[in-house]
Amino acid sequence: MASPEIEALTQALARLPGLGPRSARRAVLHLLKKRETALDPLLRALGAVSERLENCATCGNVDTTNPCAICADPRRDDRALCVVEEVADLWALERSRLFPGRFHVLGGRLSALEGVRPEDLRIDSLVARIAAGGIDEVVLAMNATLEGQTTAHYIAERIDRFPIRLTQLAHGLPVGGELDYLDEGTLAQALRARRPLG
Amino acid sequence: MASPEIEALTQALARLPGLGPRSARRAVLHLLKKRETALDPLLRALGAVSERLENCATCGNVDTTNPCAICADPRRDDRALCVVEEVADLWALERSRLFPGRFHVLGGRLSALEGVRPEDLRIDSLVARIAAGGIDEVVLAMNATLEGQTTAHYIAERIDRFPIRLTQLAHGLPVGGELDYLDEGTLAQALRARRPLG
Numbered sequence: 001m002a003s004p005e006i007e008a009l010t011q012a013l014a015r016l017p018g019l020g021p022r023s024a025r026r027a028v029l030h031l032l033k034k035r036e037t038a039l040d041p042l043l044r045a046l047g048a049v050s051e052r053l054e055n056c057a058t059c060g061n062v063d064t065t066n067p068c069a070i071c072a073d074p075r076r077d078d079r080a081l082c083v084v085e086e087v088a089d090l091w092a093l094e095r096s097r098l099f100p101g102r103f104h105v106l107g108g109r110l111s112a113l114e115g116v117r118p119e120d121l122r123i124d125s126l127v128a129r130i131a132a133g134g135i136d137e138v139v140l141a142m143n144a145t146l147e148g149q150t151t152a153h154y155i156a157e158r159i160d161r162f163p164i165r166l167t168q169l170a171h172g173l174p175v176g177g178e179l180d181y182l183d184e185g186t187l188a189q190a191l192r193a194r195r196p197l198g
Numbered sequence: 199m200a201s202p203e204i205e206a207l208t209q210a211l212a213r214l215p216g217l218g219p220r221s222a223r224r225a226v227l228h229l230l231k232k233r234e235t236a237l238d239p240l241l242r243a244l245g246a247v248s249e250r251l252e253n254c255a256t257c258g259n260v261d262t263t264n265p266c267a268i269c270a271d272p273r274r275d276d277r278a279l280c281v282v283e284e285v286a287d288l289w290a291l292e293r294s295r296l297f298p299g300r301f302h303v304l305g306g307r308l309s310a311l312e313g314v315r316p317e318d319l320r321i322d323s324l325v326a327r328i329a330a331g332g333i334d335e336v337v338l339a340m341n342a343t344l345e346g347q348t349t350a351h352y353i354a355e356r357i358d359r360f361p362i363r364l365t366q367l368a369h370g371l372p373v374g375g376e377l378d379y380l381d382e383g384t385l386a387q388a389l390r391a392r393r394p395l396g
Contacts, residue, residue: 006261008239009240012240027214027216032251039247043244047245049204052203063200065201069201
C-alpha cells in the first residue's frame with residue numbers, strides 16, 4: 001500500500017531494538033506528518049553521526065571523535081581503569097557519573113557457546129595499556145552473568161603479574177530490591193558478601 | 199558524556215512515539231554498533247522519504263508520489279469513497295485489504311476543546327469530490343469517539359443532498375471481546391445493533 005520508500009523506512013526502523021513492525025509504522029506516520037520537526041532533524045542527526053562515527057583506538061568506545069571524549073578529557077583520572085563488556089555498559093556507568101577514571105571496552109564476553117575466544121575481545125590491548133604503566137587500579141565491571149564472570153576471571157589471570165589493585169563491582173541486593181522477589185543467586189551473593197553494620 | 203552529535207541523535211529518536219529516552223539510547227547504541235546494517239540503511243531510507251515526501255492533493259494521504267499510490271491505482275473502485283480522520287486510519291484499513299475503493303483523509307476531527315472547526319479539516323474538498331459525481335457510496339470511518347461521531351454527523355449533513363449511499367462502520371463487540379471485560383458503551387451499542395441469527 002505505502003510506497004517502496006516508506007516501506008523501506010518502516011523496515012529499517014522496525015529493526016531497531018525496542019521497535020516492532022507496529023511501533024515502527026506509528027513512528028513513520030509521525031515522521032511523515034511532522035516533516036520539519038521530526039523527519040528532517042532525525043535525518044540531519046543521523047547524517048552527522050554517520051559522517052563522523054569512529055571507534056576510539058584507545059578504549060574501544062564509539063564516538064564522533066578518536067580518541068573519544070572520555071579518553072581525550074584531561075580531567076579524568078589516568079590511574080583508574082574500568083573494564084566493561086560493551087559500549088552500552090560504559091554509557092550506563094557514565095550516566096551514574098560515579099567513576100572518575102578511564103574505560104576499556106572489551107567488545108563482548110568470552111563464550112564457549114557463541115565461540116567467542118580471548119583473541120576476539122580487546123584483551124591484548126587492555127594488557128598493553130596496563131603494561132605501559134601509570135595505572136593503580138583496574139575495576140572489572142563485567143555483567144553478573146556466568147559468561148561475564150568467566151571473562152573477569154580470565155582477565156584477572158592475564159593481568160595478575162602487574163602491581164595494580166584489581167577490583168570488581170559488588171554483587172548483592174539492588175536498590176529497592178525486596179527479598180521476597182529476588183532470585184536465590186542474588187540472595188546467596190548478598191549473604192556471602194554481608195558486611196558489619198554501621 | 200557522548201558527543202553532541204550522538205546526543206542530538208538520541209534526542210531526535212526519543213521524540214518518536216513509542217520510544218522514550220532509555221529505548222532511544224538503546225537504539226542509538228545499536229545504530230553505532232551496526233553501521234553497515236542498521237545506521238546507513240536507515241539514513242538512506244529516511245533520505246529517500248524526505249526527498250520525495252508529498253501530500254496527495256486528491257485524498258490527503260502522505261506518500262512519495264502525488265497523486266498517492268491509492269489514488270493512482272487504476273484497479274480501485276472509483277464508486278466507493280471511505281472518509282477517515284487521519285492517515286494512520288487509512289493505513290490501518292489498507293492493512294485489512296477489505297476496502298476496494300478510494301479514500302479521503304480529513305486531517306483530524308471536529309473538536310470544540312481543541313478548537314478544530316470544519317474549515318480546519320479537508321471537508322470542502324470532500325464535498326467537491328462527491329459533487330463531481332461518479333461516487334455511489336461514502337463510508338464514514340470515523341473513530342468510535344464522541345469527536346469522531348460528531349464529525350461523522352457534521353459530514354453527513356453536509357453531503358445529504360447528494361444521491362449517494364451513506365454508511366458508517368458497524369459498532370459492537372470486537373473480535374475476541376468478552377462481555378465481562380467490555381465497557382458499557384460498547385455493550386449498549388452491540389445490543390442496540392443486534393441482528394437476527396443465521
